[in-house]
Each structure stands twice: as C-alpha cells, then as structure tokens.
Amino acid sequence: MRGSGRASSAVTVINAFATGKGAAIGIDLWTEAEVKLKDSGIEAEITVNGKRIHDLRLVNAIVDIFREYTGEEFGLYVKVTSEIPIGKGLKSSSAAANALASALANALNLSIPDIKLVKLGVEAAKRAGVTITGAFDDACASYFGGLCITDNYKMELLVRRDVEGLPVVVLVPRETVLTESLKGLDFTVLAPYVEEAFKLALNGEWEKALVINGLVYSAFLGYNPKPISEALRVGCIVGLSGKGPAVFGITEDPENLVEVWDRYGEVIVTELR
Numbered sequence: 001m002r003g004s005g006r007a008s009s010a011v012t013v014i015n016a017f018a019t020g021k022g023a024a025i026g027i028d029l030w031t032e033a034e035v036k037l038k039d040s041g042i043e044a045e046i047t048v049n050g051k052r053i054h055d056l057r058l059v060n061a062i063v064d065i066f067r068e069y070t071g072e073e074f075g076l077y078v079k080v081t082s083e084i085p086i087g088k089g090l091k092s093s094s095a096a097a098n099a100l101a102s103a104l105a106n107a108l109n110l111s112i113p114d115i116k117l118v119k120l121g122v123e124a125a126k127r128a129g130v131t132i133t134g135a136f137d138d139a140c141a142s143y144f145g146g147l148c149i150t151d152n153y154k155m156e157l158l159v160r161r162d163v164e165g166l167p168v169v170v171l172v173p174r175e176t177v178l179t180e181s182l183k184g185l186d187f188t189v190l191a192p193y194v195e196e197a198f199k200l201a202l203n204g205e206w207e208k209a210l211v212i213n214g215l216v217y218s219a220f221l222g223y224n225p226k227p228i229s230e231a232l233r234v235g236c237i238v239g240l241s242g243k244g245p246a247v248f249g250i251t252e253d254p255e256n257l258v259e260v261w262d263r264y265g266e267v268i269v270t271e272l273r
Helices: 058-070 090-106 113-127 135-142 187-202 206-222 226-233 254-264
Strands: 002-014 022-036 040-050 051-053 076-084 147-151 157-162 167-172 239-240 247-250 266-271
Touching: 002 090, 002 135, 002 147, 002 187, 002 206, 002 239, 022 040, 022 090, 022 135, 022 167, 022 206, 022 266, 040 058, 058 090, 058 113, 076 090, 090 113, 090 135, 090 247, 113 135, 135 147, 135 157, 147 187, 167 254, 187 206, 206 239, 206 247, 226 239, 226 247, 226 254, 226 266, 254 266
Parallel strands: 040 076
Antiparallel strands: 002 022, 022 076, 022 147, 040 051, 147 157, 167 247, 167 266, 239 247
C-alpha cells in the first residue's frame, strides 16, 4: 500500500513560546511525502532543497504514533522532498509532520478528520523533540493555510481566516537555530507584550500583531535588528518567523525588499496562502 501527502511552510504572527497561544499564516513553500508500507523496518530518503538529511527522529515518531493509533505493526519506506529550509523558523518540522501523517493515513486507508490528523503530527513532533509548545499554530497554518490562531496547550484552533495571497519575501540568514537549543530560556518575561499582540490578532489586526511580535522576540533572542528596521523603512509589514533567524516581509513591491535584504543571506519570494 502506498500513500502521499503534502503540506506547506508558514510564517509567524504570534510566537507561542511566551504564552502558549500563537498564530501563523501559510505560505507557498512545500514539503511532499510518499510512503510505501512493508513488513518491518523503516527506510527513509529525505531531501531538502537537493541536500540529503539523515535525521530520522520525526519519521520514527510518526510511525510510532500510527502504530499506536491503528494497533498494527508495519514497516515503512519513506521519501520526503522539501523546499523549506530547516532550522530557520519556517515550520519545516510542522510541514514534514503534516505531509507524513497525511501520507500514512492515505497508505493505511484511514478516514481521519483533518484536525485529528494535525494533532497526530503535533504529537509526533513533540516526541521527536523538534518543538517546544507543540507548534499547533504552525501545524494548523501549514495544513489548512490562511491565518490560524490557536491555544497550543489546549490544542484548540480558536480562529481560522482566509487571507489575500499577497507577496512574501523571506530572508533566510546563514545561521541555523534548532528549537532544542532554546530550551531553558524563560520566554514568559515577554508575556505582557505578546499578550497585547495576540489580542490584536484576534481582533483582525494581524499585520500589527506580527510586527510587534517580531520586534519583541528578535530583540530578546539577540538577532541583528537591521533587516527588520530596513524593511520597516521601505514600508513593509515585517516579522520574525518562529524562533528565527528567518524574517519575512509582506509587500506589494517584493523586488524592492529583495534588493534591501540581498546582502544578509538567501532571499526567497513566495506568497501567502
């Protein structure tokens, strides 16, 4: 039995590290997964932007979750192809978990509600140690697209809204920041400011929310402030995606922002979905 699935990247509106409540919006960068059931063992071929990846923690966790869910033992061959950079805050783990969960459900001929499928992927990401809060906001935005506002601790999707497919410029700095490296940091000191931004997002002012969130978290994490300040000067809606270091700008003049950001790292032009 074979199955396939795909899920997208997303960018952050509200990072849930401080309060457990977050928000994200899907963007048009994708991860695709193909699986084939076999009698035993797990084989995986994972490629990100043409580079082979050997970290199988998430694949193993997804397989364990579905073995428990079905009560069946099975092996798996997995092929994952992604255009989402890893360790940059662009929801690569959420997209991979969603794509793999969808592919496995397909291969096993399971009829699972979409929100349940997302939650199975989140549980796998937790077990694999690639998330701090469970990243339910990221997972929802990756799976459903649009703006997704969530309570990550309660695993509740509070709001989902469609958004206009505006151009998004993503700056991918050279450094990589893995989520596990942030364990032990006390993000709760940011809670009073992040809570105000969260209220803005709930009230529909998600553009303001993501700018405030980005300024607060990037300052706390010590990132170079110049990309954000320069994007603000040319009139962009700009934020920090996840834990960073990737930043993104929403603008109707993406070429201008590409020119501003080009010296800071790789620049990708895509759009909201």
